[in-house]
Amino acid sequence: MRSFMRKKGFAYLVGVALVAVLPHLIGLAGSAWMHTFVIVGVYGILTVSLNLIRGYTGQICISHVAMYGIGAYGSALVGIKLGVNFWLALLIGALMAGMVGLFIGWVSLGLRGVYFAITTLAFLRLIGAILTNWIGLTGGEVGLYGVPRPSIGGFVFEPTNRVAWIYLAFGFLILSVFIVDRIVNSRMGRALIAIREDEDLAKSTGINTFNYKMISMGISSFLAGIGGGLYGAYMGTITPADCAVIPSVMAMAGLVMGGQGTMLGPIIGSVFVNLLPELLRLTGEYYFIMFGVIMILFIIFLPRGVMGVIASLRARLRARTSIKEVGV
Amino acid sequence: MEMFLVFVGNGVVIGSIYAMLAMGLSFTFSIMRLVNFAHGEIYVLGSYMAWVVITKFVANFWLGLLLAIVVGAVLGYIIERFAYRTVYQAGYLSQFLVSLGVVVILQEAMRVGFSGLTQTCPTLFPTVRVIGKFAVTDQRLIVVGMTILIVAGIFLFFNRTKMGKAMRATRGSPLAAGMVGISVPRMRSVAFMGCAALATVAGALLAPIFSFQPFIGMRYTVVAIIVIVAGGIGSIGGAAIAGYALGIIESLFAGYLLGQWTFSVGFFILIVVLKFRPQGLFGKERA
Numbered sequence: 001m002r003s004f005m006r007k008k009g010f011a012y013l014v015g016v017a018l019v020a021v022l023p024h025l026i027g028l029a030g031s032a033w034m035h036t037f038v039i040v041g042v043y044g045i046l047t048v049s050l051n052l053i054r055g056y057t058g059q060i061c062i063s064h065v066a067m068y069g070i071g072a073y074g075s076a077l078v079g080i081k082l083g084v085n086f087w088l089a090l091l092i093g094a095l096m097a098g099m100v101g102l103f104i105g106w107v108s109l110g111l112r113g114v115y116f117a118i119t120t121l122a123f124l125r126l127i128g129a130i131l132t133n134w135i136g137l138t139g140g141e142v143g144l145y146g147v148p149r150p151s152i153g154g155f156v157f158e159p160t161n162r163v164a165w166i167y168l169a170f171g172f173l174i175l176s177v178f179i180v181d182r183i184v185n186s187r188m189g190r191a192l193i194a195i196r197e198d199e200d201l202a203k204s205t206g207i208n209t210f211n212y213k214m215i216s217m218g219i220s221s222f223l224a225g226i227g228g229g230l231y232g233a234y235m236g237t238i239t240p241a242d243c244a245v246i247p248s249v250m251a252m253a254g255l256v257m258g259g260q261g262t263m264l265g266p267i268i269g270s271v272f273v274n275l276l277p278e279l280l281r282l283t284g285e286y287y288f289i290m291f292g293v294i295m296i297l298f299i300i301f302l303p304r305g306v307m308g309v310i311a312s313l314r315a316r317l318r319a320r321t322s323i324k325e326v327g328v
Numbered sequence: 329m330e331m332f333l334v335f336v337g338n339g340v341v342i343g344s345i346y347a348m349l350a351m352g353l354s355f356t357f358s359i360m361r362l363v364n365f366a367h368g369e370i371y372v373l374g375s376y377m378a379w380v381v382i383t384k385f386v387a388n389f390w391l392g393l394l395l396a397i398v399v400g401a402v403l404g405y406i407i408e409r410f411a412y413r414t415v416y417q418a419g420y421l422s423q424f425l426v427s428l429g430v431v432v433i434l435q436e437a438m439r440v441g442f443s444g445l446t447q448t449c450p451t452l453f454p455t456v457r458v459i460g461k462f463a464v465t466d467q468r469l470i471v472v473g474m475t476i477l478i479v480a481g482i483f484l485f486f487n488r489t490k491m492g493k494a495m496r497a498t499r500g501s502p503l504a505a506g507m508v509g510i511s512v513p514r515m516r517s518v519a520f521m522g523c524a525a526l527a528t529v530a531g532a533l534l535a536p537i538f539s540f541q542p543f544i545g546m547r548y549t550v551v552a553i554i555v556i557v558a559g560g561i562g563s564i565g566g567a568a569i570a571g572y573a574l575g576i577i578e579s580l581f582a583g584y585l586l587g588q589w590t591f592s593v594g595f596f597i598l599i600v601v602l603k604f605r606p607q608g609l610f611g612k613e614r615a
Binding site: 293296 | 420557
């Protein structure tokens with residue numbers, strides 16, 4: 001922990017400072033963007049957690065958004081029906097998401113690559129269909145509304161108080177980045193990366209690949225559940241469409257556009273996938289088609305995302321300076 | 329017993345479509361090594377084509393079917409040429425995202441073009457026939473008949489024609505196929521056009537039976553995936569059998585147990601198959 005903080009403490013301090021001024025910076029652009037940035041923060045938790053299972057463990061988990069949905073539904077239901085305190089409800093929702101994630105993992109983590117991915121797609125559909133059809137519990141297509149707001153002492157996080165919500169969302173975002181960072185830079189993280197690089201080789205060195213994948217799946221599902229719980233509390237309502245195929249596409253596209261397997265990538269990606277449609281919306285009815293086209297072009301031409309571009313620019317710069325140094 | 333036969337009959341109709349969808353998806357996967365998530369969206373587009381022809385132009389189902397085939401093949405060419413061809417070497421996640429991008433584009437295009445409302449297509453063959461103990465509309469007979477024709481056609485194509493054999497060779501090993509003079513890109517292009525047309529035909533056939541809307545496609549993609557995994561990946565015959573089996577089981581479940589929860593049957597089968605027989609019922613390749 002101490003060496004970790006020595007190495008990365010400064011980066012986290014910068015992050016916290018950035019978050020502290022963030023609402024004021026966005027406020028300059030117009031208060032309408034404040035809402036988008038709350039969503040960026042909450043969605044960032046989702047992409048950061050997806051990064052753990054996809055970016056570092058190498059498993060293409062398409063059902064991940066469903067865990068976000070379960071976190072949202074779980075905490076909202078516990079809050080509405082049982083009147084439990086928000087923070088406890090958030091934890092319960094996230095634990096539910098973790099349990100479901102582990103079940104999906106138990107069924108499908110024995111599969112490799114494309115087979116794992118399409119199986120998790122089926123689970124995404126299954127959970128969406130359950131949320132839509134179990135009307136007595138989930139309210140069907142209409143979903144749940146009147147989700148309790150979080151509060152600390154006497155202070156209630158009203159959704160109109162965007163500044164407070166940005167702090168809350170980005171606070172949890174930094175916390176989840178910290179958790180993922182700690183995991184990745186541990187013995188376990190090295191095992192996960194080994195699995196990503198070559199599963200058979202990892203197995204042959206004595207790593208219990210199935211167990212490690214399960215742990216990764218459980219933790220990332222739990223974090224996604226936290227993100228979902230915050231999303232439900234901010235919006236005040238949650239519907240099956242919030243955790244269907246399109247949000248799943250957005251989360252994965254965000255991760256890849258930002259740069260998977262990096263710490264900042266998923267956050268950049270979350271900014272990207274939430275801001276871009278809002279900007280394109282100004283162009284009219286076809287905006288989401290344009291989003292799809294931009295996404296495809298991005299994947300084709302910049303498959304390593306923004307962080308990949310930065311890394312290759314850096315490498316080129318370094319190559320140039322080293323050439324200068326030897327005087328060629 | 330009479331109800332049982334009715335349910336089985338319904339199951340055969342739905343199963344025909346599941347089989348057709350699964351065969352198309354399975355074949356694109358085995359020849360291109362790429363999962364085409366837009367399969368369901370292409371299917372829905374086929375339904376819209378039949379609907380446009382019948383409700384807006386002439387009341388002729390066969391013209392609708394023809395338009396669906398043409399649109400499916402052209403769209404298949406465009407998708408393969410401009411989206412999928414660029415990512416064959418790029419790894420699964422890139423392929424998925426490009427494929428999901430195609431899903432987004434098709435869904436939104438259908439929403440803008442045909443509005444997001446749920447549509448049904450009027451049936452032009454409402455006559456009810458009684459065959460033994462079955463009472464069945466002509467529309468449903470057409471679905472079953474066409475499916476049998478198409479499945480037979482596919483088997484003949486792969487086993488009797490030169491191009492079908494070339495395609496099977498490409499599926500077995502693209503490298504070796506290229507070495508003996510088969511144009512692999514062309515085979516993939518043609519295969520994808522065929523599979524897209526197969527999806528639109530399924531959509532057009534079912535348009536008068538099931539309602540549709542722009543965002544329903546993923547449901548069919550997922551059913552096709554379940555059928556493929558249950559039937560055994562790489563086994564096209566297995567996909568056909570599993571498709572019919574799933575259709576009949578679902579229909580019986582809906583009839584005798586809980587209509588609303590029919591969708592769960594497929595997932596239950598998927599979970600059991602994956603946990604206890606990962607190579608599928610008829611497959612050789614382990615999932």
